[in-house]
Amino acid sequence: MESFDVAVVGMGALGSAAAYHLARRGAKVVAFEQFELGHVRGASHDTSRIVRTSYGAPQYVRLAQSAYRDWADLEQESGERLLTITGGVIFLPVDGPYSATDFTAALAECGVPHELLTPAEVQARWPQFRIPENVETVYTADTGIAHAARTVATLQLRARALGADIRDRTRVDALTPDGDGVVVQTSSGPVHAGKVVLAADAWANELLEPLDAAIPLDVMQEQVTYFRPADAEQLDRERFPVWIWEDEECYYGFPTFGEPTVKAARDVSENRMSPAERTFVPSPELTGQLADFMADLVPASGPELRTVTCQYALTPDRNFVLGPLEEHPDVVVALAAGHGFKFTPAFGRILAELALDGETSDDIASFAPSHARSADRVSPMPTSAS
Numbered sequence: 001m002e003s004f005d006v007a008v009v010g011m012g013a014l015g016s017a018a019a020y021h022l023a024r025r026g027a028k029v030v031a032f033e034q035f036e037l038g039h040v041r042g043a044s045h046d047t048s049r050i051v052r053t054s055y056g057a058p059q060y061v062r063l064a065q066s067a068y069r070d071w072a073d074l075e076q077e078s079g080e081r082l083l084t085i086t087g088g089v090i091f092l093p094v095d096g097p098y099s100a101t102d103f104t105a106a107l108a109e110c111g112v113p114h115e116l117l118t119p120a121e122v123q124a125r126w127p128q129f130r131i132p133e134n135v136e137t138v139y140t141a142d143t144g145i146a147h148a149a150r151t152v153a154t155l156q157l158r159a160r161a162l163g164a165d166i167r168d169r170t171r172v173d174a175l176t177p178d179g180d181g182v183v184v185q186t187s188s189g190p191v192h193a194g195k196v197v198l199a200a201d202a203w204a205n206e207l208l209e210p211l212d213a214a215i216p217l218d219v220m221q222e223q224v225t226y227f228r229p230a231d232a233e234q235l236d237r238e239r240f241p242v243w244i245w246e247d248e249e250c251y252y253g254f255p256t257f258g259e260p261t262v263k264a265a266r267d268v269s270e271n272r273m274s275p276a277e278r279t280f281v282p283s284p285e286l287t288g289q290l291a292d293f294m295a296d297l298v299p300a301s302g303p304e305l306r307t308v309t310c311q312y313a314l315t316p317d318r319n320f321v322l323g324p325l326e327e328h329p330d331v332v333v334a335l336a337a338g339h340g341f342k343f344t345p346a347f348g349r350i351l352a353e354l355a356l357d358g359e360t361s362d363d364i365a366s367f368a369p370s371h372a373r374s375a376d377r378v379s380p381m382p383t384s385a386s
Contacts, residue, residue, distance in 0.1 A: 004030045004165075006355045007184045007193035009172045009207065011037060012044035013148070013341055014334045015199035016155035017348025018355075022197075023162035024077075025352055030193070031164055032186060034171040034203070037156060041275065042201055043310045044152050046224070048257050049341040050242050052088055052143040053112045056102035059363055061110040063343060066362055068142070070345035080154045086255055088143025088242035089122065092136050096247040100136040107140065115139040128240055128300055143242050145257055148341060155348070172200075175207050177328045195355040199334040202275050202313035208333070213325045215335065215372045218314040220272045222338075223282045224265040225290055229302040232260035251293055262301050264294055268312070268338070275311065282307040312338040316375040322350060322367040333369045 008019045011033035019031040035041055051071070053064040071083055092100045100116060107114045117137040122129055131137070160166055167188070174185040181194040198204055205214045229235050240255040240262075253264035269286050273279070287307050294301045314337055315321060321335035332354050334347060346362070353360040 001183075002030070002191040004028045004191060004193045006195045006197060007032065007182070007191060008197045008199065009175075009184070010198070010200035010203070011156065011166065011168065012042045012199065012201060013152050013155075013344045014336055014347050014351070015197065016152050016159065017344050018197045018199060018334065018351040019164045019166065019348075020155045020159040020162070021348040021352035022355065023159045023164040025356060027352070027356060029159070029164040030191060031159070031166045032170045032172050032184070033166070033168040035169065037166070037168045038149060038153065041278070041311065043312065043336075043338070044148060044341070046148055046308055046310065048254050048263060049146045049148045050088070050143065050244070050252060050254075051083055051146045051342040052140060052242070053110070054088065054090055054103055054107065054114070054138060054140045054143060056098065056106055058106045058109045059366065061106050061112060063346065063362060065110060065112070067343045067346035070349055071146070074154070074345045078154050078158050080150065082147055082151050082154065083144055084147075084237060084257065085142060085144035086237045086240075086242050087139065087141045088244070089117070090138045091131065091243065091245045092138070093132070093247050094134050094136060098246045100138055103138045107138075112140060112142070126240060128234055128298055129243075130297060130299055139241075145237070145242065145254060146341060146344070151344060155344075172207065174210060175331060177211075177330055182328075182330050194330065196331050197334060197351050197355055198331055199351075201335065202311055204313070204333065204335065211325065211328055211331070213327055213331075213369065213373075215321060215333070215369060216316050217335075218272070218312075218316075219274055220268075220270060220312050220314070221278055221309050222265065222269055222271070222312050223286060223307050223309045224263055225287055225307045226261040226263050226305045227294060227301040227303065228261055228305040229300050231300065232256050234300060235262050235298075245297065251290070251297075253294070253298070261305055262298070264290060264301070266290055266293075268314070278309075278311065280309050282309055314338050315372045317372075319372065319375070320364075320367045321369050321372045322347065322364045323354065323369055326370055335372070
């Protein structure tokens with residue numbers, strides 16, 4: 001049987017980042033992806049994702065600060081430019097469930113420069129928005145865009161260049177801890193690994209349930225829409241920021257990026273379906289709802305051009321899962337809960353540290369698998385979008 005230091009299961013953003021960091025540290029790594037690399041069945045495809053430090057909890061702000069350092073390191077090591085900084089705003093209705101004070105307090109505690117803006121100040125700076133009077137706005141200049149598909153491809157290419165053995169179109173059917181690591185049963189035969197990083201997102205429980213370690217996941221098909229403005233220049237990233245609308249229903253959007261369109265979406269549309277049930281067909285009702293919202297918030301966004309689907313696998317409290325199983329410590333689980341792409345290079349480093357060192361210097365205490373398994377289902381945490 002082939003033997004490896006670490007096996008990675010799932011080669012989306014988290015698995016690709018883990019494979020890269022493991023290989024960079026000299027580990028003998030094998031990585032499995034059940035579909036082709038770069039597939040569209042999960043949540044790591046398409047172009048843009050939001051990067052930001054603006055969260056309503058200091059733990060997340062500090063983790064985002066750590067991620068920015070890892071993004072810079074990845075860009076330097078790979079020679080690829082993966083981030084585009086635009087500045088960003090978070091809109092918080094004063095009668096909504098989230099408080100601007102939580103964001104400003106968390107940002108201040110972590111030393112992140114920010115501004116609290118009135119609707120008039122927003123209108124003066126970005127007349128493209130139409131903001132009601134009852135909305136507070138938090139602005140951070142470090143917010144921007146990560147190129148999603150390009151990031152994942154870069155991580156995979158660098159992992160291979162550093163010695164990782166990446167095997168796509170290879171399904172993992174079972175994980176069998178044996179006291180000296182884990183036997184990984186695949187569609188091409190078994191391999192043995194000292195540790196396994198399980199980054200299979202919505203498919204994770206297919207491998208966790210036989211270990212009596214399933215994590216409650218709420219799986220749904222999400223969708224993003226690209227709108228075609230009549231005057232794309234006024235929504236260019238030099239003139240228009242990334243934005244998030246935080247209320248009972250959350251929305252988010254981007255300036256133009258790579259084409260003369262603006263992308264927007266609702267976060268957590270509750271269009272539930274398992275990976276096997278996915279239709280890949282956008283919901284006309286959700287598309288219409290988003291179009292109405294955009295017509296009010298960004299009147300110049302224009303008509304719908306196209307809508308693309310993706311998949312969310314949400315933990316009960318929208319917290320991440322990063323850590324080893326208590327019952328099987330050689331299996332390290334990674335779940336991003338639908339808002340983790342901005343942390344991708346940091347997650348990869350943390351997962352490599354957990355697999356090789358058994359610990360990490362980042363604060364991930366609340367992200368243990370046991371926490372997710374016992375957490376009560378709650379409303380989505382503030383700024384979980386994108």
